Amino acid sequence: MDRPELPLAQLHAFVVLAEELHFGHAAARLGIAQPPLSQQIRRLEDKVGHALFTREPGRVALTGAGRELLPAARRAFTDLADGLAAARAVGSGRTGRLRIGFAASLALTVLPGLLRGFRERFPGVRLDIREMTTAPQIAALRDKAIDVGLLREPPADDADGAGLAFRTVLTEPFVAVLPSAHPLAALRTVRLVRLADEPFVLLPRDAGPRLHDQIIGLCEAAGFTPRVTQRAVEWQTACALVETGLGVCLAPASIRRIRLKGVAFRAIEPNARTRVAVGWRADDPSPLVAHLLETVGRDPDSAR
Amino acid sequence: MDRPELPLAQLHAFVVLAEELHFGHAAARLGIAQPPLSQQIRRLEDKVGHALFTREPGRVALTGAGRELLPAARRAFTDLADGLAAARAVGSGRTGRLRIGFAASLALTVLPGLLRGFRERFPGVRLDIREMTTAPQIAALRDKAIDVGLLREPPADDADGAGLAFRTVLTEPFVAVLPSAHPLAALRTVRLVRLADEPFVLLPRDAGPRLHDQIIGLCEAAGFTPRVTQRAVEWQTACALVETGLGVCLAPASIRRIRLKGVAFRAIEPNARTRVAVGWRADDPSPLVAHLLETVGRDPDSAR
DNA sequence: GCGGTCCATACGCACAGAGATATCAGGCCA
């Protein structure tokens, strides 16, 4: 890529003159006087090394060299104008691509409203959403495989979260998930200690250590260590296991939305809540991330 | 076509930096110090309105906006470089198109050598050659339908030739064209007056008035007015008519080259010569015309 | 903690070039 030889201003004058074929009119279109235009063209011709126009009195015409240069100059201008427009669109966040990781359990709660709100404001942005549990989202954020994550129980900033930022989107209570036929399902509220002897279904600790440990902690605070007999990667799966009688589980309240027959969701006592947060790279310059964070804060759906 | 917003120098710096992703190296490649490069990029970013690079300590990377602008800038540069090269090629006459009109009778004499010589020197130039008689060539030159004409007996500059220039390429004697069986064909030289009673074959006056009038003038100088019984547009045709016994004719000596059986070519007395000239628009800026004129002057074949 | 790397900033200089005004020269038409 050599250093550019032809100033764009002169090429602009050239293109306009090639269209007008009249120095006075071209100068008017350029918003300058006629002598400067003559100079521009002259300088350009000096640099090219050949005349670009023939100036017979009365009519200005392109030379062969000018005819070669004209389309190239036009292409260069449209290239630059298009590129500039595209760069500004991306820079301002009106267009581009945003990769969002989300916990599967949010697909029925915050996610739809958030996506709807964002798409209304930025219809030109392509959203790549992919379902992932908490720990993979952290890794994907750091690897720049996703730009934003919607996850449960974010890590502390000074631990795994270095370089990442998180903001709580909402908190929700835990509920007990029981088979419908289970005796405790007859109660409106289940005291946690009553689950001490039940087999537990839990998510693998790898998927989201803090949420996992929080659940264990709740049980221990209630005076027992849960006996985990099954693991399931998804809450839906966990509920299905509960329904088949393989155990009970504690889950975020939004899990009610899946309306699985054969399982009952009951408030627990003592009360406990889990946080849903949005996470991103703290130094990400993308305006799309900023826009999404605004949308999270603004969207009334996400506040429920 | 709007006024260009982005100086090419800054775009150049941008492209190089995007390739190096290192201010120091990019500045070295540009042959400048590092601070000026930082300024260039900064100014460009100001004009675009968004950051084009992220400068995390240790690594420089393109932003989304930068990624949009980069290919456009590259395209613009290659467009301009190609266009400039093409314009210079055409401007210097290394390439382009040259339209040449020529009299059919020259196809066997000056034309082949001329074209060969020109093509050797300018292999990139496309030659459009078209056979035309003298008068149409004059009109075609003026209408810019051809750029150069090879013709016989050019008009005077102050008459039809206004704005056109001519240069004599060669002169050649007239010869008498006779049927082989004609009694005069037995002589080596034919005195013109001996043709006084013969029917004449001539080209139409419209095709080349000066040549036509010159032939008539020769006869009248010899003391008779030729009785024209046939017209033929081409010398070849005229010779064929002579062969069938429809008359005799006077033709430029190069007509011997057609080696038609049944006709004899004989020198005439008094001697008389006809001129072959090259013609062009006096104000034609095309370097190809100049090159062709040089070739006409230089080519040894054309001097024969 | 210390030097080294890397980029940004500050300041100054110099020059190209873009602009204006005024004027000139060549054709064209009345």
Add this chain to the structure above:
DNA sequence: TGGCCTGATATCTCTGTGCGTATGGACCGC
């Protein structure tokens, strides 16, 4: 022949900006 249109030329001004040196601040590796 004189007015008019068109484009070129001359001269001046001034701004943008390209480049340099000097310096500062952040981060990294030893």
